[in-house]
Amino acid sequence: MDYSKMCPKYECATELLGKKWTGMIVRVLLGGPKRFKEMKEQIPEMSDKMLTDRMKELEHCDIIKRNVYPEMPVRIEYELTEKGRGLEPVIQSIQDWGENWC
Amino acid sequence: MDYSKMCPKYECATELLGKKWTGMIVRVLLGGPKRFKEMKEQIPEMSDKMLTDRMKELEHCDIIKRNVYPEMPVRIEYELTEKGRGLEPVIQSIQDWGENWC
Numbered sequence: 001m002d003y004s005k006m007c008p009k010y011e012c013a014t015e016l017l018g019k020k021w022t023g024m025i026v027r028v029l030l031g032g033p034k035r036f037k038e039m040k041e042q043i044p045e046m047s048d049k050m051l052t053d054r055m056k057e058l059e060h061c062d063i064i065k066r067n068v069y070p071e072m073p074v075r076i077e078y079e080l081t082e083k084g085r086g087l088e089p090v091i092q093s094i095q096d097w098g099e100n101w102c
Numbered sequence: 103m104d105y106s107k108m109c110p111k112y113e114c115a116t117e118l119l120g121k122k123w124t125g126m127i128v129r130v131l132l133g134g135p136k137r138f139k140e141m142k143e144q145i146p147e148m149s150d151k152m153l154t155d156r157m158k159e160l161e162h163c164d165i166i167k168r169n170v171y172p173e174m175p176v177r178i179e180y181e182l183t184e185k186g187r188g189l190e191p192v193i194q195s196i197q198d199w200g201e202n203w204c
Contacts, residue, residue, distance in 0.1 A: 001197060003133030006126065006144045010193075013200030014125035023116035024108065032104030036173050042108045083203050090195040091112075095103060097192055098115030 016061060017090065021046055021054050026084060027091050029064060033079035063087070118163060119192065123148055123156050128186060129193050131166060135181035165189070 017023060021043070028034060028042045039051065055078060058064045063084040069075040080087075119125060123145070130136060130144045141153060157180060160166045165186040171177040180187075 001132075001194060003129060006129070007197065007200070009200035009204040010129060010197045011200075012204035013196045014129075016120075017196060018120060018122050018125050020117075020120050023120050027105060027108070027112060027116075030103075050180065067149065086199055086203055090192065090199055092103060093192045093195045094115045094119060095109065095112045097188055098109070098111035098113075101188055102111040102114035 005032070016063070019054070019057075021050060022058070022092060023091065025051075025054060025058065026063070026080070026087050027095075029080045030077060030083065030088055030091060033077040034066070035077055037073075039078070078100070104112070114124070118165070119189075121156070121159075124160070125153060125193065125196060126157060127153070127160065128182070128189050131180060131182045131186065131198075132190055132193060135169070135179040137177070137179055159187070 023041065024043050024046070024099070028039050036051070036055075038049070040046070055064065055066075059066055061083075062081055064078050065081050067077045067079065069077070114142065126145050126148070127141065130141050138153070138157075142148070142150070145153070157166065157168075161168055163185075165181055166180050167183050169179045171179070
């Protein structure tokens with residue numbers, strides 16, 4: 001890799017990932033589709049508002065999708081898109097580093 | 103990897119990386135020790151204050167070290183520690199994802 005100059009694609013990727021909670025949300029969803037409440041269970045210290053905002057942003061960036069099942073009561077689940085699942089090696093490498101250094 | 107519950111070590115790692123500019127700074131320093139001015143050249147949109155603050159934080163977390171060479175005028179360079187260089191696979195995986203999806 002050429003570290004002598006910044007790469008716009010890297011910059012775009014790191015801008016997305018370099019936001020509080022994004023790495024946590026993606027990790028949770030790598031475990032499969034989740035309802036809002038199930039996500040909160042794994043990230044209890046994040047406020048509802050923060051999770052809602054971040055999910056909207058990730059949906060806008062096509063990292064996650066929101067599925068609405070017309071049951072009674074309505075069931076809403078979030079899951080990673082293909083683009084989102086593509087982040088698994090990133091999440092794995094962060095995990096590896098954390099295990100060695102945190 | 104067990105995605106069914108959050109891992110504290112992952113949480114610690116992502117808290118550090120999930121901060122604006124951190125991924126950019128680490129990438130620049132993977133290219134070798136740099137002076138403040140040289141870092142700015144690769145990340146011109148980051149303010150001096152922001153770079154200074156982030157560097158202090160990364161020094162505090164033992165990701166980078168600050169070397170002062172008693173020349174005239176004094177030369178100050180920043181470089182990654184072993185812990186910081188350990189982030190190379192993370193940076194590489196972000197780059198790979200960015201190339202596919204950004």
